[in-house]
Amino acid sequence: MKRSIEDIRRQELIEGAYRAFLQFGIDGLTTARICKEAGMSPGILSYYFKNKDEVLFWMVRHANRAIMDEVVARMKRASNRWDRLMAIIEGNFPATLFEQNIANAWLSFYVASARDPQLERLQRLFHRRLASNISSCVDQIMDDRQMRQFVATLAILIDGSWLHRAAAHSRTSSEEAIHLIKSQLEYALGSEKVAEMKRIE
Secondary structure, X not given: OOXXXXXHHHHHHHHHHHHHHHHHOOOOOOHHHHHHXXXXXXXXXXXXXXXXXXXXXXXXXXXXXXXXXXXXXXXXXXXXXXHHHHHHHXXXXXXXXXXXXXXXXXXXXXXXXOOOHHHHHXXXXXXXXXXXXXXXXXXXXXXXXXXXXXXXHHHHXXXXXXXXXXXXXXXXXXXXXXXXXXXXXXXHHOHHHHHHXXXXX
16 A cells, blocks of 8 residues: 655654663653654644654654564464563564663653553553463463563563663673563473473474
């Protein structure tokens, strides 16, 4: 389907907002910076969006989609439950994005979501998707209580790894974060459950 000029310009502004977000975080996301990154004059943003908050909403969705698309693509290639679980973990730590400035940008989003209901709704949506993906990997080998605990544990490990990467002293690579989480899951599940997951498609 052919895209309209308006759709193209909106997308360019969203991508410009994303680049500004990675550099300056949520609080540093100004109209001038968004338009500069998009290569447009500052006044044009109000033509395509109601306000900066609307751009921010779509920018966060765009930023999260980059990770979700990676997760989904990896899950489709997986041949069993364990590989699907690893696909979720690996997809959440792409080497090109797991960097300190990007981690700090996401940290600023978490802080902002505590005071912005619209961002908080997005955060809940992202966590529901993550929980659904994780649950689909373990729903045949755990009861409901165990599964809820497992989902919460893995979500905390993923979020905690990003939070740690934001620290000035952190040099953790994506490979190291994946290895640490994988090791914790193998320990928590035990060899029998891991073997069972590898048998189930």
